[in-house]
Amino acid sequence: MNFDWSILAAHLDLLALGALNTFLILLLALFFGVVIGALVCAGNLQTRRLLRLPSRIYTHIFRTVPEMALIFWIYLSLPLILGTSFSAFASGILALSLVAGAFLGEIFRAGIVAMPAGQVDAANALGLGFVARWVKVILPQALRTVLPAIVNFITELLKMTSLLAAITVGELAYQAYILGSQTFKYNEFFTSVAIAYFVLIFPVSLLARRLERRGGAA
Amino acid sequence: MTQPKIKFDRVTKRYGPLTVLNQICLDIDPGELVTIIGPSGSGKTTVLRVLMTLESIDDGVIYIDGEPFNKMRAGGALAPASNAHIRRLRARIGMVFQNFNLFPHMSALDNCIEAPIHSLGLARGEAVNRADELLDMVGLAGLRSRYPSQLSGGQQQRVAIARALAMQPEILLFDEPTSALDPEMVGEVLQVIRDLASAHSYTMLLVTHQMGFAREVSDRVCFFDAGQFVEQGPPQELLGSPKNERARQFLSKVLEAR
Numbered sequence: 001m002n003f004d005w006s007i008l009a010a011h012l013d014l015l016a017l018g019a020l021n022t023f024l025i026l027l028l029a030l031f032f033g034v035v036i037g038a039l040v041c042a043g044n045l046q047t048r049r050l051l052r053l054p055s056r057i058y059t060h061i062f063r064t065v066p067e068m069a070l071i072f073w074i075y076l077s078l079p080l081i082l083g084t085s086f087s088a089f090a091s092g093i094l095a096l097s098l099v100a101g102a103f104l105g106e107i108f109r110a111g112i113v114a115m116p117a118g119q120v121d122a123a124n125a126l127g128l129g130f131v132a133r134w135v136k137v138i139l140p141q142a143l144r145t146v147l148p149a150i151v152n153f154i155t156e157l158l159k160m161t162s163l164l165a166a167i168t169v170g171e172l173a174y175q176a177y178i179l180g181s182q183t184f185k186y187n188e189f190f191t192s193v194a195i196a197y198f199v200l201i202f203p204v205s206l207l208a209r210r211l212e213r214r215g216g217a218a
Numbered sequence: 219m220t221q222p223k224i225k226f227d228r229v230t231k232r233y234g235p236l237t238v239l240n241q242i243c244l245d246i247d248p249g250e251l252v253t254i255i256g257p258s259g260s261g262k263t264t265v266l267r268v269l270m271t272l273e274s275i276d277d278g279v280i281y282i283d284g285e286p287f288n289k290m291r292a293g294g295a296l297a298p299a300s301n302a303h304i305r306r307l308r309a310r311i312g313m314v315f316q317n318f319n320l321f322p323h324m325s326a327l328d329n330c331i332e333a334p335i336h337s338l339g340l341a342r343g344e345a346v347n348r349a350d351e352l353l354d355m356v357g358l359a360g361l362r363s364r365y366p367s368q369l370s371g372g373q374q375q376r377v378a379i380a381r382a383l384a385m386q387p388e389i390l391l392f393d394e395p396t397s398a399l400d401p402e403m404v405g406e407v408l409q410v411i412r413d414l415a416s417a418h419s420y421t422m423l424l425v426t427h428q429m430g431f432a433r434e435v436s437d438r439v440c441f442f443d444a445g446q447f448v449e450q451g452p453p454q455e456l457l458g459s460p461k462n463e464r465a466r467q468f469l470s471k472v473l474e475a476r
Contacts, residue, residue, distance in 0.1 A: 116319075118319035119321065121267075121315065121319060122319035122321070124271070124272055125312070125313040125315075125382075126312075126333035126337060126381070126385060127305060127308060127385065128332075128333055128336055129337070136321075136332055136336065141322065144323065
């Protein structure tokens, strides 16, 4: 079995474009995911059951529907309901953002719930107002607790971006598929793309492990 | 007759069907150190928590310097207090917790300047100067940049006392301040409280199981049981020869165990 290095070199521009798109998708989905997650988390922390309900429903739906089904549904079915269609790229970002919002919302909630009640007592006893209480006391501690979980989720999200190949979003896996089909050099392209994902994700994964260990020691 | 610094007027607190404070009444004079003793789970801590506004109360009125605290005067009647009203009076009260509750992500110094900057609006430099003085006073001048996890329990509790004092309160609440400490660290914390009681004019309310310490520093000891102040008096009297049967039983158990 020959491994044709030259074919990779010849199409490096498209592969690089794919990697860039993957990175862009990750950043956008993460950004919207954090915003949605914060809202979902705020809803989930309400003491009244009725106020919690929308967040509960949201979380259940987007954590249980398989990402692939959701991606196809948003790209192919949602336009039928709305009467307008979005680009594959926008549909993909929307799908991943919705999923990220559900997972990140639960992660944020875990961090806040895990904080000892005495911390809020102390903040109240010291007269810290709503903003200072959250910015100075609750969020720094909650984020520190869940940072490993967040970093872990980022690696999951990075892997999820490859699913967007199914709806022709030009990210890394899609480029490998297209280049492979044009040149019949599937092996070269998918092997190198698989390695590229590993090289991207492995350091982040190691970082999560380190953060977990550090968190356990503190 | 002087105005009581703190006055509980028939204060009631319920958790569901459980009445934790049952129409309690208590007057505390300015500068007085009152110790509350009683069985675990009797609601002693709740007395402090409602005073610190960490818990709401269901009935009755708490007065600070003669001003209704959980209510406010509106015309001739008492109306529910506004947040601003509660915040203004609450600033006169500081609290020290059983589990210290220091902010673990802040150094000892930062623990002591965060609230003065945000709540009192002090400039950072001034807050730092005052925090340093207070840390010095509790014997921790050299440890200002340590984080709580790098401090012993006794040191943490002394930082917590400095943090409470940094807010310039007139009233200090101590909720079993030595219960979470290893025995060898109890003394250093009690010494700080002793110094505060003798050298300053704070009005202090102390919940403790340290009967010897209560006898030594208290102006008055109150025995609390089943949601009420059952008996109160000078420490020698109450701790020496309590009249109430439950107080007598409690004290004989506690003193036996020592």
